[in-house]
Amino acid sequence: MIPGAFDYHRPSTVAEAVTLLADAGEDGRVLAGGHSLIPMMKLRMATPETLIDLRHIDELRGIDENGGTITIGAMTTQAEMIASGLLADVCPILRETALQIADPQIRNLGTIGGNVANGDPGNDLPALMQALDAAYVIAGKSGSREVAARDFYEAAYFTALQDGEVLTAIRIATPPAGHGWAYEKQKRKIGDYATAAAAVLLTMSGGKCASASIALTNVGDTPLFAEAAGAALAGTDLGADAVNAAVAAAEAIAEPAEDGRGPVDFRIKVAGQMVRRGIARAASRAS
Amino acid sequence: MSKMHVKMTVNGKPVEGLAEPRTLLIHFLREDLNLTGPHIGCDTSHCGACTVDLDGKSVKSCTVFVAQANGAEVTTIEGIANPDGTLHALQEAFREHHGLQCGFCTPGMITRAHRLLQENPNPTEAEIRMGISGNLCRCTGYQNIVKSITAAAEQLASMKEAAE
Known part of the structure; x- marks a missing residue:
């Protein structure tokens, strides 16, 4: 070809x-x-x-954390995200998610910026960016602007990026120490897009969930920020009723297409199951 | 569309040529440089038969434009054997442990394993399997490939120890 x-x-x-x-x-x-x-x-x-x-523009590469904000240059590769000791310390869900993208060769060239800016609903990082409430820094002829990941995606391959604009960096508020995190992805094989996947972040305080943020991959035209699912957990002890309510809220917004990964109803239930597993694993990692 | 002057270092030797920017690296290697070791399997970045090193990292050369590789250092399967022409420990191990049947995936598999063992000289079985997860083999079921890479890692470690 x-x-x-x-x-x-x-x-x-x-x-x-x-x-x-x-x-x-x-x-x-x-x-x-x-x-x-x-x-x-x-x-x-x-x-x-x-x-x-864009691969030879040095100012588009690199990962740093300053004053509670993580900044990742758009041309940082997924392999560089995986190798970053800083990210493993302060925001390990980035590494966990990047490891589930494609395969080692592709992660050596594939970038965080390409993954989030392309608008492919199968990509894993957009939902994670929504769960983290990341901001995208965008440069154009008339200067630079920021767009929240939660406002960026309009439809499959349609985003807030205008003609002539380049995504330059991703900014993420450093999650609080002791937060729980999990990216759960069901896929048919290495390198496949998710049948469904869920990013879960939460904080615990005195045995109760203080805050929770959940987003879904590849069960809609865009990544889906499952605001109601996170809200269903906040203030609870993450008991069965709360988890069931969060799963139901996530399933309610999932609108996957039927494809080789399964029929619509199946993929909705897989999304719910990813949320359920994600909550359990995130809670087990929280302190 | 006009051609561009392309220069790179391939298997330690400087090479140059004229190519359209859209030429895929795998085609430049195979058709312009006659390096037919790296194979075109799927041509869709799934199978890994076209794996080469680009500036010290494994990539699938069917999904890299020659323009992107301009100025880069490339290593193909032709550059893996020892300078005296004897087989590299990985190549010996694949022969010894029957790490191939039809052999089509083998150049990509060995080139990938070669880089993997530089990134992680003493990988676990799980790390080997994840490390070669971008390389498909339709014959072996991977068992003997994993065995070959494990044996090569041990051989390279003992050679390194002997040298020290």
């Missing part, structure tokens, strides 16, 4: 990339790890005439 022809650019700064993208007009695309875009180009479902490779 041979992709269509394109002009290739390799900028070294974000400003240069944004200018190139503006000059290219609507047939220009940025290239991150390429593991969504290149397969689409091979199928001629995407035929950009200009590709702007």
